[in-house]
Amino acid sequence: MEEREPLLRVRNLKKHFDKSRGLFKREKRILTAVDDISFDIYKGETFGLVGESGCGKSTTGRTIVKLYKPTAGQIIFDGVDLASVPEKDMLPYRRKIQMIFQDPYASLNARMTVTDIIAEGIDTHKIFDDQEDPKQAKQKRIYELLESVGLKKEHANRYPHEFSGGQRQRIGIARALAVDPDLIICDEPISALDVSIQAQVVNMLEDFQKERGLTYLFIAHDLSMVKYISDRIGVMYIGKMMEIAPSDALYERPLHPYTKALLSSIPLPDPEHEDKGKRIVLEGDVVSPINPKDRCRFATRCNYSKVLIEKIEGQFVKALTDKYARETLLDPNTHELIVKENQLITEAIANRIEESGVKEFHINRAKCFTEAPELIEYEKDHFVACHFTEEIDKNTL
Ligand SMILES: Nc1ncnc2c1ncn2[C@@H]1O[C@H](COP(=O)(O)OP(=O)(O)OP(=O)(O)O)[C@@H](O)[C@H]1O
Ligand code: SF4
Ligand SMILES: [Mg+2]
Numbered sequence: 165m166e167e168r169e170p171l172l173r174v175r176n177l178k179k180h181f182d183k184s185r186g187l188f189k190r191e192k193r194i195l196t197a198v199d200d201i202s203f204d205i206y207k208g209e210t211f212g213l214v215g216e217s218g219c220g221k222s223t224t225g226r227t228i229v230k231l232y233k234p235t236a237g238q239i240i241f242d243g244v245d246l247a248s249v250p251e252k253d254m255l256p257y258r259r260k261i262q263m264i265f266q267d268p269y270a271s272l273n274a275r276m277t278v279t280d281i282i283a284e285g286i287d288t289h290k291i292f293d294d295q296e297d298p299k300q301a302k303q304k305r306i307y308e309l310l311e312s313v314g315l316k317k318e319h320a321n322r323y324p325h326e327f328s329g330g331q332r333q334r335i336g337i338a339r340a341l342a343v344d345p346d347l348i349i350c351d352e353p354i355s356a357l358d359v360s361i362q363a364q365v366v367n368m369l370e371d372f373q374k375e376r377g378l379t380y381l382f383i384a385h386d387l388s389m390v391k392y393i394s395d396r397i398g399v400m401y402i403g404k405m406m407e408i409a410p411s412d413a414l415y416e417r418p419l420h421p422y423t424k425a426l427l428s429s430i431p432l433p434d435p436e437h438e439d440k441g442k443r444i445v446l447e448g449d450v451v452s453p454i455n456p457k458d459r460c461r462f463a464t465r466c467n468y469s470k471v472l473i474e475k476i477e478g479q480f481v482k483a484l485t486d487k488y489a490r491e492t493l494l495d496p497n498t499h500e501l502i503v504k505e506n507q508l509i510t511e512a513i514a515n516r517i518e519e520s521g522v523k524e525f526h527i528n529r530a531k532c533f534t535e536a537p538e539l540i541e542y543e544k545d546h547f548v549a550c551h552f553t554e555e556i557d558k559n560t561l
Contacts, residue, residue: 170204171347171379172228177201177237179220179227183454195454197223199403200237202539205347210373210380212394212411214387214426218453219400221383222266225349228381229261230254241347259289262340266352268332272324278335279320282306285343309338313368330361337365341372349381354389366393388430391415396545399423402453402461405539408547419548419557421466459533460551468552468561469532474524484514488533490526497521
C-alpha cells in the first residue's frame, strides 16, 4: 500500500466561546463550538467536512488557521504544532495555509480594488522582494492569477461590488493562490453561488489541485456536494466528529446513525440504489452546544438511542425501573397520563404501566444519555463515535 503522509494532524482540538452574561458571570455558559475533535489530512487529498448549520465547521477551519485561538489541542502542520507557535512567528504558516471564505460578499474588502486584494498577501509575505523588479513581477502574477480563475486583466482595477457572487469567489480563490499555499481551507466556497456556477468553481478548484499539488479541507453543508470532490469525509454534529471514512465507504456503508440520516435525505439518481433510499426523518430536539451534558450529542434525535419495550403474554419482557421514558405514555382506557417523556420510571410508575393496557413503548438507551462516545477506528480508515457501532453494523440492536 502507498504510504500516505499527513500534512495536517488535528488532535483533541477545542474551541469554546464564553457566553456567560452579567457582571459577576455567576453562571458559566460555555459554547463548545468545537469540542475535542481529531483528524488527519493527507498531502494532496481533499478532506470534506460536513454537518448541519452551526455544528462547528467554520470554527474548525478558522481555528486551524488561528483566526481563533484554540482553547485546547494540537494543530500539527507539517510536523509543527501551530497551537503552540506564538503569534509573532505565525507568518510563514499563514502563507502555507490559506482560506476561502463562506460568504463572497462579506469576505472581500469593499474599498480595495481586485489588484489590492490579491496583492495584499504577496506584499505581506514579500514574495517577489528578491526579484529585480518586484512591482512588475507582482503585476504579472496578478494578471496570470486573474486569467487562471477565469477573469480578465480589465477586472484588476475594479471593486468587489462590480462583480457577481461567482466572480467574487474567483477573486477569493485568486487571493488564496497568490501566496502559493500548501493547504487551502475552502469554507463552503460554492454554497452561496447559483447551481449553474457551482460546478465551474469546483472544477476550477480541482484543476488547481492537480496542477499545484494542493491539499484541501473542503467544508460543505450537505453530503451530496462533497461526494465527488472529497477523498475522505468527516461528519460533524454539534462540535463533535461523528464519523470519518473514505468517501466511497461513507456512501456505501455509513455506520453512524447521523450519517445514515444525512445520506438518506439525498435523492439517489442511481436506480441500483433506489431501495436503499428510504428517507430517515430525524425527530427530537437538537441539543444546545452550551454546557453540554455528558452524553452522545445525537441521542435526542437518534433512531437507535431508544429501546422498544413490548408486552409479551401480559408481561413486559425487560425490567422497566430506573430508565427514562422516551415518549409520553397515556393509559389507553382512562387517557390518564402515566409518564412523561424523559421522566424516570420508578417502581410505582412501572407498576402503573404494567396495570394499564399499554402494549409497547420506548425507553431511552441509558449509555447514549450518560456517556459521550469516543471516536474510534472501527475498521481500517473508518472512524465512528457511537456506543453501538458493531450492533448497528451487524443489525443486532
Ligand atoms: N466568534 C464567535 N463567537 C461566539 N460564538 C461563535 C463564534 N463563531 C461561531 N460561534 C458559534 O459556534 C457554533 C458553530 O458555529 P460555526 O459557524 O462554526 O458553524 P458552521 O458549522 O460553520 O455553520 P454554517 O453551516 O451555518 O456555516 C455556533 O453555535 C455559533 O453560534
Ligand atoms: S451513541 Fe447512542 S445516541 Fe449516539 S449515535 Fe450511537 S446509538 Fe445513537
Ligand atoms: Mg460555516
